Amino acid sequence: xxxxxxxxxxxxxxxxxxxxxxxxxxxxxxxxxxxxxxxxxxxxxxxxxxxxxxxxxxxxxxxxxxxxxxxxxxxxxxxxxxxxxxxxxxxxxxxxxxxxxxxxxxxxxxxxxxxxxxxxxxxxxxxxxxxxxxxxxxxxxxxxxxxxxxxxxxxxxxxxxxxxxxx
Amino acid sequence: xxxxxxxxxxxxxxxxxxxxxxxxxxxxxxxxxxxxxxxxxxxxxxxxxxxxxxxxxxxxxxxxxxxxxxxxxxxxxxxxxxxxxxxxxxxxxxxxxxxxxxxxxxxxxxxxxxxxxxxxxxxxxxxxxxxxxxxxxxxxxxxxxxxxxxxxxxxxxxxxxxxxxxxxxxxxxxxxxxxxxxxxxxxxxxxxxxxxxxxxxxxxxxxxxxxxxxxxxxxxxxxxxxxxxxxxxxxxxxxxxxxxxxxxxxxxxxxxxxxxxxxxxxxxxxxxxxxxxxxxxxxxxxxxxxxxxxxxxxxxxxxxxxxxxxxxxxxxxxxxxxxxxxxxxxxxxxxxxxxxxxxxxxxxxxxxxxxxxxxxxxxxxxxxxxxxxxxxxxxxxxxxxxxxxxxxxxxxxxxxxxxxxxxxxxxxxxxxxxxxxxxxxxxxxxxxxxxxxxxxxxxxxxxxxxxxxxxxxxxxxxxxxxxxxxxxxxxxxxxxxxxxxxxxxxxxxxxxxxxxxxxxxxxxxxxxxxxxxxxxxxxxxxxxxxxxxxxxxxxxxxxxxxxxxxxxxxxxxxxxxxxxxxxxxxxxxxxxxxxxxxxxxxxxxxxxxxxxxxxxxxxxxxxxxxxxxxxxxxxxxxxxxxxxxxxxxxxxxxxxxxxxxxxxxxxxxxxxxxxxxx
Numbered sequence: 027x028x029x030x031x032x033x034x035x036x037x038x039x040x041x042x043x044x045x046x047x048x049x050x051x052x053x054x055x056x057x058x059x060x061x062x063x064x065x066x067x068x069x070x071x072x073x074x075x076x077x078x079x080x081x082x083x084x085x086x087x088x089x090x091x092x093x094x095x096x097x098x099x100x101x102x103x104x105x106x107x108x109x110x111x112x113x114x115x116x117x118x119x120x121x122x123x124x125x126x127x128x129x130x131x132x133x134x135x136x137x138x139x140x141x142x143x144x145x146x147x148x149x150x151x152x153x154x155x156x157x158x159x160x161x162x163x164x165x166x167x168x169x170x171x172x173x174x175x176x177x178x179x180x181x182x183x184x185x186x187x188x189x190x191x192x193x
Numbered sequence: 194x195x196x197x198x199x200x201x202x203x204x205x206x207x208x209x210x211x212x213x214x215x216x217x218x219x220x221x222x223x224x225x226x227x228x229x230x231x232x233x234x235x236x237x238x239x240x241x242x243x244x245x246x247x248x249x250x251x252x253x254x255x256x257x258x259x260x261x262x263x264x265x266x267x268x269x270x271x272x273x274x275x276x277x278x279x280x281x282x283x284x285x286x287x288x289x290x291x292x293x294x295x296x297x298x299x300x301x302x303x304x305x306x307x308x309x310x311x312x313x314x315x316x317x318x319x320x321x322x323x324x325x326x327x328x329x330x331x332x333x334x335x336x337x338x339x340x341x342x343x344x345x346x347x348x349x350x351x352x353x354x355x356x357x358x359x360x361x362x363x364x365x366x367x368x369x370x371x372x373x374x375x376x377x378x379x380x381x382x383x384x385x386x387x388x389x390x391x392x393x394x395x396x397x398x399x400x401x402x403x404x405x406x407x408x409x410x411x412x413x414x415x416x417x418x419x420x421x422x423x424x425x426x427x428x429x430x431x432x433x434x435x436x437x438x439x440x441x442x443x444x445x446x447x448x449x450x451x452x453x454x455x456x457x458x459x460x461x462x463x464x465x466x467x468x469x470x471x472x473x474x475x476x477x478x479x480x481x482x483x484x485x486x487x488x489x490x491x492x493x494x495x496x497x498x499x500x501x502x503x504x505x506x507x508x509x510x511x512x513x514x515x516x517x518x519x520x521x522x523x524x525x526x527x528x529x530x531x532x533x534x535x536x537x538x539x540x541x542x543x544x545x546x547x548x549x550x551x552x553x554x555x556x557x558x559x560x561x562x563x564x565x566x567x568x569x570x571x572x573x574x575x576x577x578x579x580x581x582x583x584x585x586x587x588x589x590x591x592x593x594x595x596x597x598x599x600x601x602x603x604x605x606x607x608x609x610x611x612x613x614x615x616x617x618x619x620x621x622x623x624x625x626x627x628x629x630x631x632x633x634x635x636x637x638x639x640x641x642x643x644x645x646x647x648x649x650x651x652x653x654x655x656x657x658x659x660x661x662x663x664x665x666x667x668x669x670x671x672x673x674x675x676x677x678x679x680x681x682x683x684x685x686x687x688x689x690x691x692x693x694x695x696x697x698x699x700x701x702x703x704x705x706x707x708x709x710x711x712x713x714x715x716x717x718x719x720x721x722x723x724x725x726x727x728x729x730x731x732x733x734x735x736x737x738x739x740x741x742x743x744x745x746x747x748x749x750x751x752x753x754x755x756x757x758x759x760x761x762x763x764x765x766x767x768x769x770x771x772x773x774x775x776x777x778x779x780x781x782x783x784x785x786x787x788x789x790x791x792x793x794x795x796x797x798x799x800x801x802x803x804x805x806x807x808x809x810x811x812x813x814x815x816x817x818x819x820x821x822x823x824x825x826x827x828x829x830x831x832x833x834x835x836x837x838x839x840x841x842x843x844x845x846x847x848x849x850x851x852x853x854x855x
Contacts, residue, residue: 060579060580069432071579071580076425078716079797112574113573113575114574114575116575116576117579117581118578119567119581124567124570124571125575128563128567128581129585132556132559133585135552135555136548136552136555140548143544143548144536
C-alpha cells in the first residue's frame with residue numbers, strides 16, 4: 027500500500043513537470059491569444075479581453091491569425107511579443123531559470139509533505155509493532171492486568187466508537 | 194450627524210481596546226467582574242459602530258456631499274438601492290462595513306455563550322476585540338469615513354458603473370460575512386490555546402460559526418463569479434485575479450479544516466493540524482483584505498485600493514506570531530492520543546483530501562505573489578495569469594474530486610480488500626461507463642473525460658450512502674422508504690448535509706470543466722435583418738434603439754434567436770454610457786438552459802445600423818450555478834439545529850462536566 031502511495035506521490039511530481047512543459051509548436055490561435063496578457067489594463071488575456079474595440083487585443087488577435095497562416099509557430103509569435111513588450115506580456119511564467127520555481131514549488135511542496143506523512147506513518151507503525159511484540163512476549167510469561175486508568179481509557183474509546191456506529 | 198458618526202468611531206476604538214485589556218486581565222487574574230466588563234465593552238463597541246454606520250447610510254441616502262466619501266461614491270441620479278451598496282463601494286465605507294459585521298458577530302457569539310464556555314470566552318472577546326480595534330483604528334487614523342470637503346460639490350462623482358449591478362448588491366456582503374465570520378472560530382482556538390482546554394470543546398462550540406463562514410465565503414465567491422459572468426462580458430466567470438484568489442484561498446483551507454476536524458472529534462487526532470488550519474484560514478482572510486486594499490499586486494478589483502498595505506501586513510505578522518507562539522507553548526498537550534491505523538482508511542483519505550486542498554491553496558498563493566517575488570529577485574515584471582493557475586490546479590482539483598467519492602465510503606480505521614470491492618465496484622463501473630459514453634459522444638479532452646468519470650463515481654457513492662441508510666432504516670423501524678430517507682437525514686444532518694454539498698460541488702465541477710473546455714466563441718458584424726449562426730443557434734439582428742435618462746444612455750440591439758428554424762427567444766444586449774463618471778459598460782443578454790448558455794455581447798453599433806456581436810455558447814454552465822443552489826441546500830441541512838443533535842450535544846456536555854467533577 028505504501029508503495030502505491032509513493033507511486034502516487036511520484037505521479038504528483040510528474041504532473042508538476044508536465045504542467046510546466048508547454049507544447050507551443052502545436053498552439054492554435056486561441057492558445058496563443060490565451061498565452062498573452064492584454065495590455066489595456068483589463069487584467070485578462072488577449073483571448074478574454076472584454077473590450078470589443080480594445081486597442082491592444084483586437085490588432086494582436088488579427089496579427090496572430092495572420093502569423094499562423096504564414097506558417098509561424100506559436101512559440102515564434104510569443105517570442106516576438108516577449109521581445110517587444112517584455113516578459114510581462116506572457117500570461118504565465120516561462121519555465122526556465124528562476125521562473126521554474128513558480129511551476130515546481132506547488133507540486134514539490136505537496137510531494138514533500140505527502141512523502142513526510144508516509145515516512146512518519148511507517149515509522150510510527152513500526153514503533154507500535156515493536157511495542158506490541160514486546161507486550162506479547164511479556165503476556166506469555168506473566169499476564170498483566172490493565173490499570174484502572176487504562177481500562178477507563180479503553181471504555182471511553184469503546185463508548186465513542188459505539189456512538190459513532192450509532193450515528 | 195457627522196460629529197456623532199466621528200465620535201462613535203473614537204469611542205468604539207476606546208471600548209474595543211478596553212474590551213481587550215479587561216478580558217485579558219479578568220481571565221489572567223480570575224476576576225469575573227473584569228471579564229463581564231470586557232464583554233459589556235464589546236457590546237458597546239457594536240452599538241457605537243452601528244451608530245456610525247447609520248450616520249454613514251443616512252449621508253449616502255441624503256446625498257450629503259460635504260462628506261468626501263459620499264461625494265466620491267454617489268450622485269443625485271444614482272438609484273437609492275445603489276446608494277446603500279455604496280457603503281462597501283469604497284475603502285472607508287468597506288472598512289466600516291467590515292467593522293459592523295465583526296462587532297455584530299462578536300456580540301452574537303458572546304450572547305450565545307453567556308452561560309457556556311465561560312473559561313474560553315474572555316479570550317474570544319479579547320481576540321475579536323483586537324481585530325475590531327485594528328479595523329476601527331484604521332478608520333480613526335488612516336481612512337476617516339466622515340472626512341469633510343472644504344467646498345462640497347453640487348453633484349457627486351458616482352459609484353463605479355461596474356458596481357451598479359444586482360449581483361454587486363449581494364456579492365460583497367456575502368464575501369465579507371464569510372471573511373469576518375472566521376474571526377469567531379479563530380477566537381475560540383486562541384481561547385483553547387490560552388486556557389489549555391485543548392479537547393474538542395472549542396471545535397464543537399465554533400462548528401456552526403465555521404460552517405457559516407465557509408458557506409458565506411463560498412457563496413460570496415460564487416456570486417462574484419456570477420457578477421463577472423453578467424457584467425464583465427468576456428463569457429467567463431473566473432479570471433484568477435489576485436483578489437479572487439484572496440477569497441478562494443481561505444475557502445480552501447476552511448474546507449480542509451471542516452474535513453479534518455471530523456478526525457479530531459472522532460479519533461482525537463490532528464489537533465496541531467486543525468489549529469494550524471484555523472490560524473491559516475484567519476490569516477488568509479487578513480491577507481485577502483491586504484491584497485484588496487494594498488495595491489501591491491495589480492488587480493481588476495481596484496475599487497478599494499490604498500496605502501494601507503503595511504498596516505495589514507504588520508497586523509498579519511502580529512496575529513501569526515501570537516497564535517503560532519501560543520501553539521508552540523502547547524505543543525506537548527496537543528499530541529494526539531491515537532494514531533492512524535492504516536493508510537487504507539477514511540482517516541487517511543481525509544488526510545490526503547487536506548493535502549490536496551492546502552496544496553491548491555498554496556499553489557494559488559504562490560502564483561499570486563510570484564510576480565512580486567520575481568520583481569524582487571530578478572527585477573523583471575512578469576504576469577501569472579489564468580493559464581498558470583488552470584494548468585497547476587486542474588490536476589489537483591481532479592484528484593480531489595476522486596477523493597470526494599472515496600472518503601465517504603471507505604471504512605474508518607482500516608479498510609479491507611473485501612470492503613473496497615464491496616463499496617467501489619459499482620461506482621467505479623459507473624465512472625468508467627460515464628467516461629466511455631463521453632468519449633463515444635466525441636469528448637477528447639482528458640480533463641473533461643476524467644471529470645465526467647469521477648463525477649459519476651462520486652454521485653454513485655453518495656446515492657449508495659443514502660440508499661443503504663434508508664434501506665436499513667426501513668428494515669429496522671418499518672418506515673416507508675421516503676420517511677426512512679427523511680428520518681436518516683434528520684438523525685445525522687451533518688453527515689447527510691455534507692453529502693448534499695458534495696453533490697453540489699460535483700455539479701460545479703461539471704459546469705466549470707465543460708464550459709471551459711467546450712466553449713464556442715465567435716465575433717460577427719452584421720447589418721439589420723442579417724443572420725448569423727453559432728453552434729445550434731441562428732441569430733437575426735432585428736432592430737436597435739436609443740434610450741436615455743439622467744443617469745445613463747443606452748444603446749440596445751434586438752436579436753431574434755432561432756433553433757431548428759423556430760424562434761425560441763429574443764435577446765437585447767446593451768451598451769451603456771454612464772454620465773458620472775463618464776464610463777462605458779456592456780450589459781450582456783443570454784439565454785440560459787441546462788444544456789448551454791447562449792451569451793451575447795453588443796460590441797459596437799454605428800449610425801448605419803451595422804452592429805458587432807461577440808457571441809458565446811457555454812455548455813453546461815447552468816450546472817455551476819445550480820451546484821451553488823444545491824450547496825446552499827446542503828449547508829442548510831448540515832447547519833440547521835436539530836433536536837437529535839441538541840440532545841447529543843447536551844449529553845456530551847453533561848458527561849464532560851461529570852468527568853471534570855470526578
